[in-house]
Amino acid sequence: MIRQYITIGPIIIMLVAAVLSWPVIVQAQPVRDRLMGDVEIRTGTDYSVIEVAFTFPVRYVRHFPLGVSKETRIQLEPIAINPQDLDALSNRESMSPRADNPAHATEVLYEGDVAGGPYLTVLFDQPVRYEVKQGDDYRSILVLVHREEVAVMPMPAVEDERSRQLQLEARDAMAAGTFSRAIQIYTKLADHSDPVVAQFAQELLGLARERNGQLAHAKAEYQRYLERYPDGDGAERVAQRLTELRTGRVRADGTPAADSATWQSDFYGGISQFYDREVSTKDEADSVVDRSSLDTNLDLTWRLQNDAFDIRTVVIGGHERDFLEDGDDETRINSLYLDLNAKHAKIYSRFGRQSKSNGGVLGRFDGGLLGFHLTPQFAINLIGGFPVISSSQGLETDKYFYGVNFDLGTFADHWDLNTYFIQQEADGLTDRQAVGGELRFTHRRGSFFTLIDYDIHHSELNTALFSGNLILENRTIINLSANYRKSPVLTTSNALIGQTVSSLDDLLTVYSETEIEQMAKDRCADSKTATLSITHPLTDKVQIAADVTWSKLESTEASAGVEAFEGTDDEFYYALQLIGSSLIKEGDLASLGVRYADTTRYDTYSGYLNTRFPLSDQWRINPKLSVDYREHKYEDEEQWGLRPSLRIEYRLKRNLRFEIEGGYEWKNETISNLDEETRGYFLIVGYRWDF
Numbered sequence: 001m002i003r004q005y006i007t008i009g010p011i012i013i014m015l016v017a018a019v020l021s022w023p024v025i026v027q028a029q030p031v032r033d034r035l036m037g038d039v040e041i042r043t044g045t046d047y048s049v050i051e052v053a054f055t056f057p058v059r060y061v062r063h064f065p066l067g068v069s070k071e072t073r074i075q076l077e078p079i080a081i082n083p084q085d086l087d088a089l090s091n092r093e094s095m096s097p098r099a100d101n102p103a104h105a106t107e108v109l110y111e112g113d114v115a116g117g118p119y120l121t122v123l124f125d126q127p128v129r130y131e132v133k134q135g136d137d138y139r140s141i142l143v144l145v146h147r148e149e150v151a152v153m154p155m156p157a158v159e160d161e162r163s164r165q166l167q168l169e170a171r172d173a174m175a176a177g178t179f180s181r182a183i184q185i186y187t188k189l190a191d192h193s194d195p196v197v198a199q200f201a202q203e204l205l206g207l208a209r210e211r212n213g214q215l216a217h218a219k220a221e222y223q224r225y226l227e228r229y230p231d232g233d234g235a236e237r238v239a240q241r242l243t244e245l246r247t248g249r250v251r252a253d254g255t256p257a258a259d260s261a262t263w264q265s266d267f268y269g270g271i272s273q274f275y276d277r278e279v280s281t282k283d284e285a286d287s288v289v290d291r292s293s294l295d296t297n298l299d300l301t302w303r304l305q306n307d308a309f310d311i312r313t314v315v316i317g318g319h320e321r322d323f324l325e326d327g328d329d330e331t332r333i334n335s336l337y338l339d340l341n342a343k344h345a346k347i348y349s350r351f352g353r354q355s356k357s358n359g360g361v362l363g364r365f366d367g368g369l370l371g372f373h374l375t376p377q378f379a380i381n382l383i384g385g386f387p388v389i390s391s392s393q394g395l396e397t398d399k400y401f402y403g404v405n406f407d408l409g410t411f412a413d414h415w416d417l418n419t420y421f422i423q424q425e426a427d428g429l430t431d432r433q434a435v436g437g438e439l440r441f442t443h444r445r446g447s448f449f450t451l452i453d454y455d456i457h458h459s460e461l462n463t464a465l466f467s468g469n470l471i472l473e474n475r476t477i478i479n480l481s482a483n484y485r486k487s488p489v490l491t492t493s494n495a496l497i498g499q500t501v502s503s504l505d506d507l508l509t510v511y512s513e514t515e516i517e518q519m520a521k522d523r524c525a526d527s528k529t530a531t532l533s534i535t536h537p538l539t540d541k542v543q544i545a546a547d548v549t550w551s552k553l554e555s556t557e558a559s560a561g562v563e564a565f566e567g568t569d570d571e572f573y574y575a576l577q578l579i580g581s582s583l584i585k586e587g588d589l590a591s592l593g594v595r596y597a598d599t600t601r602y603d604t605y606s607g608y609l610n611t612r613f614p615l616s617d618q619w620r621i622n623p624k625l626s627v628d629y630r631e632h633k634y635e636d637e638e639q640w641g642l643r644p645s646l647r648i649e650y651r652l653k654r655n656l657r658f659e660i661e662g663g664y665e666w667k668n669e670t671i672s673n674l675d676e677e678t679r680g681y682f683l684i685v686g687y688r689w690d691f
Contacts, residue, residue: 048103050143062535065581074120096690115608138449179212213444215413269300274686292323310341346373359405360422364388379407399426427504433457446470479533487527495519498562522557549573622647655690
């Protein structure tokens with residue numbers, strides 16, 4: 001991290017650089033975007049918050065271990081992800097926070113290549129007590145690391161035994177997260193005859209209500225404390241908490257406010273290189289190298305800020321060197337954009353190649369976003385640009401979009417709403433004209449997210465989804481999601497699927513506009529899914545989790561020389577897993593799971609074991625094993641698969657990490673008594689350096 005104080009000159013340089021880089025943006029060959037966005041750490045009075053942002057909506061499912069640990073693994077569920085980013089779900093991404101961060105975090109890791117995942121893993125340099133929450137925008141996950149020196153204050157001495165027992169019971173309730181019980185006790189103690197006990201209880205009553213998600217009540221309790229005890233020992237702490245709740249912001253402890261005329265500069269990022277080799281052999285034939293490549297990735301952020309402005313330039317890209325004879329090298333520019341945020345004017349903007357998953361935008365695009373905060377609870381956003389669909393696409397002006405969306409909230413401490421209108425044109429035709437919105441509710445005991453997208457031009461419902469969870473007093477988590485969507489998303493451009501021409505202009509020479517729009521509808525299938533999952537802690541070290549998913553994909557219609565796509569029957573997926581921590585060695589993690597899939601043509605049975613052992617602060621090993629069996633329901637066909645692997649990680653320094661992973665793959669497929677055996681191995685070795 002480079003930190004210095006500068007003048008206005010670099011701002012001009014950044015603006016000029018952004019303009020000059022625009023041809024690079026539109027001419028490069030971008031592929032999928034990174035899934036993890038920013039990782040921000042900020043500090044409040046009682047805890048530090050690690051906010052991990054994603055480029056698509058995600059739902060918190062469960063996390064482990066519970067309580068105090070040097071590592072947390074958080075299971076996620078993508079709610080709605082852009083089709084071009086689906087392959088990226090199985091990737092691994094990592095970021096290293098600054099060495100002096102108050103949350104003691106050393107690494108934030110997205111693991112999409114783990115059975116039962118994807119997972120978000122956060123590592124710490126010491127055992128911490130933490131909570132995990134769904135982000136209010138449903139595009140982020142929050143890890144709240146408690147500052148025990150503030151949260152657990154010494155109890156004042158009290159003479160009567162009953163009051164002492166109540167104090168102990170309330171403290172245990174706070175530690176266990178049963179805040180409703182703590183609220184009951186502190187309400188009684190706030191009227192205690194001993195003023196020291198009453199003052200202590202009044203402060204913690206506000207804290208208990210805050211952690212229980214009752215923010216309006218917490219404000220009232222903090223205000224009551226300041227009125228009763230303006231010179232109390234906790235007056236400064238309480239005033240700070242009250243300010244944070246009123247402004248919705250969390251301060252950075254110990255960081256003085258920057259002078260409006262003085263600029264602070266941060267330059268940070270990371271570089272990684274990984275060599276990937278895969279070799280396979282079928283029966284007795286010679287071995288074949290299926291993959292041999294070196295993947296280099298770079299992400300850079302330059303941030304300038306003072307009391308009035310926050311300006312940031314982000315570059316994310318990479319290069320893949322393919323060593324196979326028929327392989328092609330590939331250069332990527334995933335993101336390249338400039339953020340401009342005028343804090344006092346409440347104006348924010350972003351220009352360049354970027355991804356967006358709300359406001360009706362379908363994913364990555366080259367363009368701009370301009371937003372205005374008219375009031376603390378109301379913002380208007382203008383957006384426009386050119387969709388980026390293909391990895392070889394430059395600036396395609398034949399297709400463009402523009403729209404407006406409104407952010408409303410937070411209302412009643414828990415409710416947020418976004419509503420939008422968006423218009424997309426392609427070759428002079430209306431490609432998409434949609435209205436919709438999101439409604440979000442977040443609370444410590446549960447949250448939900450809903451999304452509706454309706455195309456008023458095509459008179460079709462594109463998307464309707466619900467995702468929510470409920471956290472019970474005994475720490476049982478119940479998740480429910482239901483999803484209806486057009487697959488792919490309905491646009492007039494879908495009429496090109498299966499055609500020999502590449503533009504709607506060419507189709508117009510053969511078909512009418514009405515016929516083209518009907519062809520587009522014929523290419524879309526109705527996709528429906530629903531999932532119920534339950535997680536329950538058996539002990540402080542072991543959890544059990546069960547998931548059931550139903551899905552159905554309807555058939556498409558045949559038209560314009562394109563055959564119909566056959567849909568599926570009702571398909572069911574069942575999963576059961578045991579999750580443990582610190583079972584053999586302090587800090588270890590293990591998950592053992594079984595899965596069964598009852599699909600249209602196959603019955604599939606799977607089992608997996610995924611473990612992680614910290615040998616020391618520098619060394620970790622990650623043995624994994626998966627076994628699969630698949631049987632065709634109507635034909636004489638079955639398949640066995642086995643995949644053991646081992647990953648070894650070594651951290652030379654806090655910001656320099658080396659990894660090596662190797663594994664063996666075996667598959668035996670039998671069709672009509674004819675066996676085909678495939679054996680192979682894979683090897684991934686590389687490093688990541690964060691600076």
